[in-house]
Amino acid sequence: MSMRDLDVAGRKVQLFEAGEGAPVLYLHGVADMHGAAAAPQQFHEALAKQCRLLAPAHPGCVGSDEDNSLESIDDLTFHTLEVMDALGLEKVDIVGNCIGGWVAAQIASQNPERVGKLALIGAPGLFVSGSPIGDLFMAVQPRNGGIADLRSMLFADGDGDLAEEWFPDQHRDKEQGMLRYQIFRCVARFGFKPPYFYHQKLRDRLYRFKGPALVVHGANDAFVPPDHAQAYADGFPNGSVETVAGAGHAVILEQPDAVAAKVAAFLKG
Amino acid sequence: MHPARLFCWHFMAYPNLPADFDENHESGWVTVPNSLWDGDRTRGVYQEYLDQLVYADELGFDGMVLNEHHQNIYGLMPSPNLLAAALTQKTKNGKIVVLANLPPMYLNPLRIAEEYAMLDNMSDGRLIAGFAVGGGPESFNYNVPSPHGRRRLWEAIDLIVKSWTDDGPFHHEGPCYPMRYVNVWPRPLQQPHPEVWVPGSRSIESMEEVAKRGYRYFLSSRSHGGGTRMAAKEFAGVMEKHGKTYTPFHMGVLMSVYVSETDEQAKEESREGIWYFLKNCLKGHLRKEGRSMTFGPGVPSQSLRSWEAFLNAPRSSGTMLGDADTWEELEERNSIIVGSPETVRKKLWDFIEDAQVGNLLIQFQFGNMKDELARKSMKLFAEQVAPALRRDSAELFAREFPQLNDEEPVEGAQ
Numbered sequence: 001m002s003m004r005d006l007d008v009a010g011r012k013v014q015l016f017e018a019g020e021g022a023p024v025l026y027l028h029g030v031a032d033m034h035g036a037a038a039a040p041q042q043f044h045e046a047l048a049k050q051c052r053l054l055a056p057a058h059p060g061c062v063g064s065d066e067d068n069s070l071e072s073i074d075d076l077t078f079h080t081l082e083v084m085d086a087l088g089l090e091k092v093d094i095v096g097n098c099i100g101g102w103v104a105a106q107i108a109s110q111n112p113e114r115v116g117k118l119a120l121i122g123a124p125g126l127f128v129s130g131s132p133i134g135d136l137f138m139a140v141q142p143r144n145g146g147i148a149d150l151r152s153m154l155f156a157d158g159d160g161d162l163a164e165e166w167f168p169d170q171h172r173d174k175e176q177g178m179l180r181y182q183i184f185r186c187v188a189r190f191g192f193k194p195p196y197f198y199h200q201k202l203r204d205r206l207y208r209f210k211g212p213a214l215v216v217h218g219a220n221d222a223f224v225p226p227d228h229a230q231a232y233a234d235g236f237p238n239g240s241v242e243t244v245a246g247a248g249h250a251v252i253l254e255q256p257d258a259v260a261a262k263v264a265a266f267l268k269g
Numbered sequence: 270m271h272p273a274r275l276f277c278w279h280f281m282a283y284p285n286l287p288a289d290f291d292e293n294h295e296s297g298w299v300t301v302p303n304s305l306w307d308g309d310r311t312r313g314v315y316q317e318y319l320d321q322l323v324y325a326d327e328l329g330f331d332g333m334v335l336n337e338h339h340q341n342i343y344g345l346m347p348s349p350n351l352l353a354a355a356l357t358q359k360t361k362n363g364k365i366v367v368l369a370n371l372p373p374m375y376l377n378p379l380r381i382a383e384e385y386a387m388l389d390n391m392s393d394g395r396l397i398a399g400f401a402v403g404g405g406p407e408s409f410n411y412n413v414p415s416p417h418g419r420r421r422l423w424e425a426i427d428l429i430v431k432s433w434t435d436d437g438p439f440h441h442e443g444p445c446y447p448m449r450y451v452n453v454w455p456r457p458l459q460q461p462h463p464e465v466w467v468p469g470s471r472s473i474e475s476m477e478e479v480a481k482r483g484y485r486y487f488l489s490s491r492s493h494g495g496g497t498r499m500a501a502k503e504f505a506g507v508m509e510k511h512g513k514t515y516t517p518f519h520m521g522v523l524m525s526v527y528v529s530e531t532d533e534q535a536k537e538e539s540r541e542g543i544w545y546f547l548k549n550c551l552k553g554h555l556r557k558e559g560r561s562m563t564f565g566p567g568v569p570s571q572s573l574r575s576w577e578a579f580l581n582a583p584r585s586s587g588t589m590l591g592d593a594d595t596w597e598e599l600e601e602r603n604s605i606i607v608g609s610p611e612t613v614r615k616k617l618w619d620f621i622e623d624a625q626v627g628n629l630l631i632q633f634q635f636g637n638m639k640d641e642l643a644r645k646s647m648k649l650f651a652e653q654v655a656p657a658l659r660r661d662s663a664e665l666f667a668r669e670f671p672q673l674n675d676e677e678p679v680e681g682a683q
Contacts, residue, residue: 060573066573068416068420069444071414071417136567137409137567137568138409138560138562138567139567140565140566140567141405141560141561141562141565141566141567141568142557142560142561142565143295143559143560143561144557144558144559145557145558145587171580174577174580174581177576177580178573178576178577178580180566181566181569181573181576182573184566184567184569185415185416185566185569185573188414188415188416188567188568188569189414189416189417190414192408192412192413192414192415193412193413193414194412
């Protein structure tokens, strides 16, 4: 298990690496390692028992350099392809959580030859009429001094200890305050302006990825509504949905072992 | 001699909210439902507000100030330039300060260059051109990702100023606003261009950008503790680094004032308007209660360096101006000064003497304050407060900033 810095076209990218075997690229989300927390979580450790997990931090997150020119999902997709180049990953299985799932879907539709298997977890990225993606940015702005709205957007049990541990009203220490700001600043660069957390053309382009695609989604996800998962699965010729009952958007934190087992079984099968 | 410049700033609040607004709505910004607009009661509101600014001109204020906000009850000025245009025709002497237009929200900032150039001509050279990045609520309103705001702002400002000073047509390469034909008609009247003001909230990055271009820095704060003096010192230091010398006219601040015959009378007359302003207009902006949209990870306009500095600073109580419930709490903020002419003069003088800032942009009308009260306060201020402040500040500035005696500090852009 290690953290190291990668040079990607002159930009520093922090990389978490763990496990042995076939490489799997893990693209993180908001309530995730490299997102609101720095350290790998139970989910990542469980997954890394089955493969060699390579998890880069998006630009501006934890130790990765900010990139002021990043202003769309296409830019983040291109950046991630450059990360794959730097890691020498010609073709690799990709697991993407939350916004990482969106990036993974972009790569799979754009460069299908570079992706083996694709697992998306709670991924935004698609337009589903009548089912808008929640306003993450408004939810993190304090209401009556607290961010209960964010907790209930991301966790099935917004009042529970897990939600409170990840997103307390006041950051517990400077590190937590910085990480929270960094991930939101990163995501705002490509997620804030309309189309809000989706790419208008992505849904019609998913067919290009012919490989196996698993779409995992918390049944109570209040950020990305669960019917987006079905839309993804319908868009891939070889896609299927696994709904996780009792979980919200932060499904990898809420049910780490169950989700890791599903993903690991999919990658092995 | 160069006395402090005293401007009259009108925010143009929506004055007809229901009495239970605060109980039933989480914000006066962005999400405040426009079904609350009462057309019958609000008829004539722009005329009333404009006439107050015309009155400020007649009373001898150095200028009238307008600003841009969207989808809110704090300020009914989504387009300050429309009101500025009206002022060009109705006022004679004072500067017309548009503080500011928000270039990051525009697809093409040349629209601002054109409108400002029109206003400068229409006012016979009285425009002060303000440019701001826009705050959290504006990001939500206009879908501007906060991390891109500053980059867009400075490219837009540089393009606009260049469009005024350089002969067109010319090509602008971007990256935010690539243009094939930059060729603004009309050109501004003031040469080389109207004075440029840029608001900032004490970040070093903004001060650097303002100082190196020789523009004027407006401290965007509604509270004036020791922070304002610190900001003036920081800005002076930054100017020095760029080979320039600070004078009080390089910086401006917002103050709010209500003057009446006695302290008690002033409180009695202004209470309703001020608390309407604090509890309704500042809800969503500078109040803990309700949804705070101005500052935070959802509108991450600060650089990582600035955010780290913010996290390192000693935790304040977290209360903001709109949280004030009593006159005493209000007084601590040194933002809204209420009292007799002598009380107000003394407090403003203490402020000028301490902060050494020469542009005071003063709000007289609050929330739903009645026209006659706002006018009375403006008149008392102009007749019984302003003369002494001008006299004393001119002496102070001449003593502290001898270079002012060799140059004209307020005309021209540089």
